[in-house]
Amino acid sequence: MSxxxxxxxxxxxxxxxxxxxxxxxxxxxxxxxxxxxFSVRKQEVWGLVGESASGKSVIGQALMGVVAKPAGxxxxxxxxxxxxxxxxxxxxxxEKIRGNEIAFIPxxxxxxxNPLLRIGFQIGEAFKYHRGLKTASIPAEIxxxxxxxxxxxxxxxxxxYPHQLSGGLKQRVIIATALSxxxxxxxxxxxxxxxxxxxxxxxxxxxxxIQGRFQMxxxxxxxxxxxxAKMCHRVAVLYCGRIVEEAPVRDLFREPRHPYxxxxxxxxxxxxxxxxxxxxxPGQLPNPLYHPPGCTFSPRCPYAFEKCQEIPAMEWSSEDxxxxxxxWKEI
Amino acid sequence: xxxxxxxxxxxxxxxxxxGFIKKAHVxxxxxxxxxxxIEEGDTFGLVGESGCGKTTIGKVLLxxxxxxxxxxxxxxxxxxxxxGSSLDEYRKNIQAVFQNPYASLNPRxxxxxxxxxxxxxKRWSTQKVKDKVxxxxxxxxxxxxxxxxxxxxxxxxxxxxxxxxxxxSIDPKFIVLDEPTSLxxxxxxxxxxxxxxxxxxxxxxxxxxxxxxxxxxxFLSSRVGVMYCGKLVExxxxxxxxxxxVHPYTQALLASVPAPDPDLQTKEIVLEGDVISPINPPSxxxxxxxxxxxxxxxxxxxxxxxxxxxxxxxxxxHR
Numbered sequence: 001m002s003x004x005x006x007x008x009x010x011x012x013x014x015x016x017x018x019x020x021x022x023x024x025x026x027x028x029x030x031x032x033x034x035x036x037x038f039s040v041r042k043q044e045v046w047g048l049v050g051e052s053a054s055g056k057s058v059i060g061q062a063l064m065g066v067v068a069k070p071a072g073x074x075x076x077x078x079x080x081x082x083x084x085x086x087x088x089x090x091x092x093x094x095e096k097i098r099g100n101e102i103a104f105i106p107x108x109x110x111x112x113x114n115p116l117l118r119i120g121f122q123i124g125e126a127f128k129y130h131r132g133l134k135t136a137s138i139p140a141e142i143x144x145x146x147x148x149x150x151x152x153x154x155x156x157x158x159x160x161y162p163h164q165l166s167g168g169l170k171q172r173v174i175i176a177t178a179l180s181x182x183x184x185x186x187x188x189x190x191x192x193x194x195x196x197x198x199x200x201x202x203x204x205x206x207x208x209x210i211q212g213r214f215q216m217x218x219x220x221x222x223x224x225x226x227x228x229a230k231m232c233h234r235v236a237v238l239y240c241g242r243i244v245e246e247a248p249v250r251d252l253f254r255e256p257r258h259p260y261x262x263x264x265x266x267x268x269x270x271x272x273x274x275x276x277x278x279x280x281x282p283g284q285l286p287n288p289l290y291h292p293p294g295c296t297f298s299p300r301c302p303y304a305f306e307k308c309q310e311i312p313a314m315e316w317s318s319e320d321x322x323x324x325x326x327x328w329k330e331i
Numbered sequence: 332x333x334x335x336x337x338x339x340x341x342x343x344x345x346x347x348x349x350g351f352i353k354k355a356h357v358x359x360x361x362x363x364x365x366x367x368x369i370e371e372g373d374t375f376g377l378v379g380e381s382g383c384g385k386t387t388i389g390k391v392l393l394x395x396x397x398x399x400x401x402x403x404x405x406x407x408x409x410x411x412x413x414x415g416s417s418l419d420e421y422r423k424n425i426q427a428v429f430q431n432p433y434a435s436l437n438p439r440x441x442x443x444x445x446x447x448x449x450x451x452x453k454r455w456s457t458q459k460v461k462d463k464v465x466x467x468x469x470x471x472x473x474x475x476x477x478x479x480x481x482x483x484x485x486x487x488x489x490x491x492x493x494x495x496x497x498x499x500s501i502d503p504k505f506i507v508l509d510e511p512t513s514l515x516x517x518x519x520x521x522x523x524x525x526x527x528x529x530x531x532x533x534x535x536x537x538x539x540x541x542x543x544x545x546x547x548x549x550f551l552s553s554r555v556g557v558m559y560c561g562k563l564v565e566x567x568x569x570x571x572x573x574x575x576x577v578h579p580y581t582q583a584l585l586a587s588v589p590a591p592d593p594d595l596q597t598k599e600i601v602l603e604g605d606v607i608s609p610i611n612p613p614s615x616x617x618x619x620x621x622x623x624x625x626x627x628x629x630x631x632x633x634x635x636x637x638x639x640x641x642x643x644x645x646x647x648x649h650r
Contacts, residue, residue, distance in 0.1 A: 051516035051517065051518065052516055166605045166606075168605055169605070196380040196381055196543070196606060197380060197543060197545075197584060197587045197588060198380060198583060198584060198587050198602045198606070198621075199380075199605065199606070200587060201583075201586075201587040201599065201600075201601050201602070202601055202602070202603075204589070205599070205601050223516065223517070224589075225517075225591040226588060226589035226590055226591045227589055228591075229589060229590060229591050229592055229593045229595075229596070230589035230593075230596055249593050250593050250594070253591070253592055253593055253594075263518065264517060264518065265591070267517050267518050267520070267521035268517060268521075268546070268591050269520070269521070269524060269546045269547050269549070269550035270546065270550070271549070271550065272549060272550070272569055272570055272573075273374065273528075273549075273550065273551060273552060273553050273569060277525050277528070278521040278522075278524055278525055278550075279521065280518060280521045280522040280525060281518040281521075284486050284488075284489075285486065285516075
């Protein structure tokens with residue numbers, strides 16, 4: 001497909017190597033992210049899907065440099081953003097990147113906005129810190145950004161408080177704050193999950209327009225496979241802190257290779273009443289304190305055999321498609 | 332099989348206070364004239380966005396809210412204003428499974444007590460309750476020995492299985508399922524959906540399935556009603572509704588859900604504006620503020636829910 005080739009030969013803007021993030025709690029160590037490698041190309045929309053507790057949000061937090069302290073630690077790994085390892089930078093230097101070159105859209109706009117501050121102020125903060133703009137010129141800039149995200153009558157709205165806005169408008173305010181410095185990389189963590197369906201559509205349309213218009217690179221973290229199919233160029237599937245499969249979006253939906261990806265896709269409800277039963281992945285997610293040895297999916301996998309006691313290596317099944325399973329060729 | 336439950340022009344208004352110094356009471360019209368019937372052994376799906384009144388309908392049927400006006404007919408009997416022992420009798424037929432299994436299960440009660448509480452209320456002996464609970468646990472495919480555990484030891488999907496077992500404890504005829512899978516992951520959701528279907532076949536249950544997730548409703552329901560701001564805008568059997576929706580709101584709603592397949596992306600219909608508030612709904616058609624096919628006259632008169640084809644009802648002036 002043309003869109004696939006559109007991004008296939010671009011250079012990488014972000015490269016993550018062997019990222020491990022652990023949480024040291026009273027009950028033991030939670031290995032939230034266990035060695036994740038990926039790269040994101042310029043101007044592509046890269047999806048990260050997984051169910052709850054797969055570690056997808058923690059990866060987003062690590063890229064922003066906001067993994068919850070004191071429990072959370074980036075135990076090892078490198079995150080190269082435009083060729084420089086941001087994990088080696090001092091907090092001051094990271095602050096210059098965060099919100100400026102890498103921006104973040106959180107899931108729930110209600111908790112992300114400060115209820116005591118006017119929305120204009122919250123959008124304008126980034127101008128002050130990152131652009132060093134004079135206080136006098138900030139209001140005009142704020143109104144400009146609010147127009148970009150289609151907030152109606154922005155001149156009046158700047159003085160509103162978050163509680164005066166609907167959920168959809170709040171999410172637009174969040175997107176405006178994220179856009180204010182025209183970041184190169186936008187990380188969106190479940191940007192539409194807290195919204196109603198018709199409002200979701202508005203926000204999806206807005207994010208896609210903006211991504212194209214400002215030629216941003218985007219990481220979309222979600223559990224919604226419909227959203228992935230609509231927005232992403234390439235997708236990685238995460239299970240218990242490891243990427244089990246990564247592929248261009250069409251390949252993933254057409255030819256899923258990992259048993260977990262297959263299970264996930266076939267457990268989606270489709271069809272009418274009285275149609276076939278849905279496939280269910282047997283078993284439960286493992287306790288985060290005690291991940292099974294070897295392949296973490298093996299206790300639930302219909303194809304598991306002795307070798308699954310060892311962690312499978314990531315293998316390229318085709319040029320752009322990689323999978324972490326011992327038996328991907330047979331299944 | 333006949334009609335199990337029927338709603339006739341049901342209304343539920345909530346009185347809310349507004350104003351700081353001059354207190355005034357205004358009506359929040361959560362449900363504003365809704366009629367439909369559910370056949371015995373059938374699943375009726377109710378879809379709509381937040382604030383459209385779908386949960387209120389469920390709670391009115393459970394008699395957790397008093398109706399403002401209208402009628403509820405259960406097996407040919409008017410149950411709208413039941414009280415005392417006849418209300419108890421009605422409630423034996425109807426149970427509920429709610430959205431959040433973290434809020435609906437008391438964290439201090441062991442699972443056998445949670446499931447058996449309706450029976451304890453009915454003064455069953457402890458041994459009889461425990462036997463029945465074991466039976467119910469088997470029915471919802473949980474290990475029998477988990478009866479002595481607490482809810483926090485269970486995953487979200489298992490908690491919802493417990494909630495279903497509790498709903499089944501008094502052998503009801505009718506279950507209101509209010510977003511039972513919206514907090515679950517896809518894999519847990521699939522097993523709960525299969526279970527809901529299988530239990531219906533086995534126990535001849537009738538369901539009211541309330542959800543905002545259109546794919547889930549389609550999978551479960553044979554008839555579906557679409558609600559917008561307290562009113563039904565379209566009512567049809569599931570296949571007709573999903574394959575040829577007629578009301579502009581239904582069309583937009585269906586087009587708003589991205590299909591989990593990159594080659595099946597449908598035409599986009601993006602509705603402008605926000606979901607309107609049921610406190611001061613606009614006059615005429617409530618959808619006119621966002622309707623892509625708005626015409627002169629839409630805001631003057633309210634469109635009635637009319638039968639377009641046999642069994643397919645639509646409330647729109649231009650159909």
